[in-house]
Amino acid sequence: MTSFRWDPELIARYNINGPRYTSYPTALALTSPFAHDRVISALAADDRTLSVYIHLPFCHKLCYYCGCNKVITRHQGKADTYLDALENEMKLYKPLLRGRRLGPLHLGGGTPTFLTEEQLTRLMDMLREHLGLVANGEHEISIEIDPRSCSLEKLKHLRTLGFNRVSYGVQDFDQTVQIAINRVQDDEMIETLVQKSREFGFESINLDLIYGLPHQHPESFQRSLDKVVALNPDRISLFSYAHLPARFAAQRKLDKGALPSPEMKLQLLEMGIRTFTAAGYQFIGMDHFARADDELAKVQREGKLQRNFQGYTTHGSDALLGLGVSSISQINGVIWQNEKDLPDYYQAIEANKLPVVKGVGLTHDDRIRADLIAEVICHFKLDIKKFESKWSLTFNQYFAESFPRLAPFVEDGLVLLNERELVVTELGRLWVRSICSTFDAYLLDGQQSYSKVV
Ligand SMILES: C[S@@+](CC[C@H](N)C(=O)[O-])C[C@H]1O[C@@H](n2cnc3c(N)ncnc32)[C@H](O)[C@@H]1O
Ligand code: SF4
DSSP states (O other), X not given: OOOOOOOHHHHHHHOOBOOOXXXXXXXXXXXXXXXXXXXXXXXXXXXXXXXXXXXXXXXXXXXXXXXXXXXXXXXXXXXXXXXXXXXXXXXXXXXXXXXXXXXXXXXXXXOGGGSXXXXXXXXXXXXXXXXXXXXXXXXXXXXXXXXXXXXXXXXXXXXXXXXXXXXXXXXXXXXXXXXXXXXXXXHHHHHHHHHHXXXXXXXXXXXXXXXXXXXXXXXXXXXXXXXXXXXXXXXXXXXXXXXXXXXXXXXXXXXXXXXXXXXXXXXXXXXXHHHHHHTTEEEEETTXXXXXXXXXXXXXXXXXXXXXXXXXXXXXXXXXXXXXXTOEEEETTEEEEEOSSHHHHHHHHHTTSXXXXXXXXXOHHHHHHHHHHHHHHHHSEEEHHXXXXXXXOOHHHHTGGGHHHHXXXXXTTSEEEOSSEEEEOTGGXXXXXXXXXXXXXXXXXXXXXXXXXX
16 A cells, blocks of 8 residues: 545545445345245255354443444353353254354354353354354354453363464553553553464464544554554454444543544554555455465455455355344345344244344345445456446446446546446555445435444
8 A cells, every 4th residue: 555645625525424345235224024934045045154153242341432232241140141042043043054064153242252161162062063063173263352351271272162263352552542442451461362372273363453542643553553563463453443422322431532533543544554564464455454375365366355244254255144142144145133132132032033133135236236346345346347247237337326426536546447447546445435335225325324434
C-alpha cells in the first residue's frame, strides 16, 4: 500500500455507513417468521463438508467498546445451562446431518475461554457424539481467546482437545486506552500466551486490534503496532472501531471527546497497513493481514479467497452451520439466524424447536450480486467478461443503476473500469466496503444500522 490521500473531502464522501459484507444480502435482510422447512431442505440439498460455528456468549467483564453479542456474568454455572441447550440443539440437527462430513470448527463469542477446562471438554465430547465432529488435526479447529480468561493450563488443554488455531483479543497495548475501554491486560500475559501457543503446537496465531478507540494517537499506537510485529503472529485483524452507541449502551460510557477524528482514525489505519506490510504481512483487505506464507495469503494470491460470517476464509463461503445464541448459518443459498437473546434461545430449545428466528432464501439476483461483491472484496477486481458469461448477462445493462453511484469512485481514482475489468486501486482498497455498496440492492433501506466503513 503506497498511496494515501489525506483529503477530508474524500473521507467525508466515502466514509459512509456500510456493511462489512460477510454475506450478501447482509443479516439485515433476514426476515421473520422463517419456516424451519427451509432449513431442513437447504441441509438436505447440499452435501459439501460443513463448517461449524458455535457462539459462546459469556464474558467476565464488560469492555465498553464491545459490539459483540455477549452476556456479562460471574456465574460459571450459566455456561452449564448453556451447554445443556447447545446439546439439545445438536440433537435437533443430528437427524438432518446424517452422513454429512463436518469440517472446520470455530468457537467465537463472547468469550469461549469463559468455559472451564471441564466445560470445554464436554463441548467437544458433545460435538463428537451428536454431530460426528472429530478434532483429529484434519481440519482447522479455532477459538477466540480473551487473554485474561486463559491460563497456560487451559491453553494446553485446548491443544489436547484438538484446537490448532488461536485468536487473541489485544485491542491496544496502551494503558490509557485500556483504562478508558475498561479492559486492562498486561503485555507480559499476552507475550507468554503467544510464546506458549507456539510451544504447544498451535499452527496459527491471530491477534485482534482495534483502531479508533478513545485516547489512541499516532505515537502510542505506533508503539502498540511495533509490539504486535515483535510477537510475530501469523495473522492480524485490525478492526475499525464500530461506534454504534444507540445499539450498544456501554459505548455511551466512552468519552466522546477522546475518540479520534475520522482523519486521525484513517491515519491510524494507514500506520497499521504501513507497519504490517513492511514487516512482511500481506494486506488481505478490509481489516486483515496475513504472513505471506500463511494459507489465507496464499489462497488470495491464487484467486481462491472466500468470505463468510467469520470474515475472510480459505474454506467454503456457503456451507456454514451456526449453533448457539445469535449464530448465523448459510447453506445452499439459504441464510438463517438463531434467536439473539438468551431467554428466547432457551425457550425455543425447551420447546424442542430449532431456535431459528429469521432467515432469507437468496434470489437469482442476490446470487449474482453476492458473487460480484465476494469477488471484489476478496480479490479487488472483477473479470467482467468471465462474470458476464458465468451469469449470462450484460454487465453494463444489468448494473446500470450502480453506475451513477460508482462514477465518483472512478473519477477519484479509487476504481478503474473498462469493458474487460473492474479494478479497485490501492487507494480504493480502503473504501472497498463503500465500493461494494454501490452494487447492493438493499442498502438504501438500512444504511444507518451499519458502522462507518473506516
Ligand atoms: C468476540 S471478541 C474476541 C474474543 C474475546 N471476547 C476478547 O475480547 O478477547 C471479537 C473481537 O471483536 C472486536 N470488536 C468487538 N467490538 C468491536 C467494535 N465495537 N468495533 C470493532 N471491533 C470490535 C475485538 O477486536 C474483539 O477481539
Ligand atoms: S470484547 Fe470480548 S471480552 Fe470484551 S465484552 Fe466483548 S466479547 Fe466480551
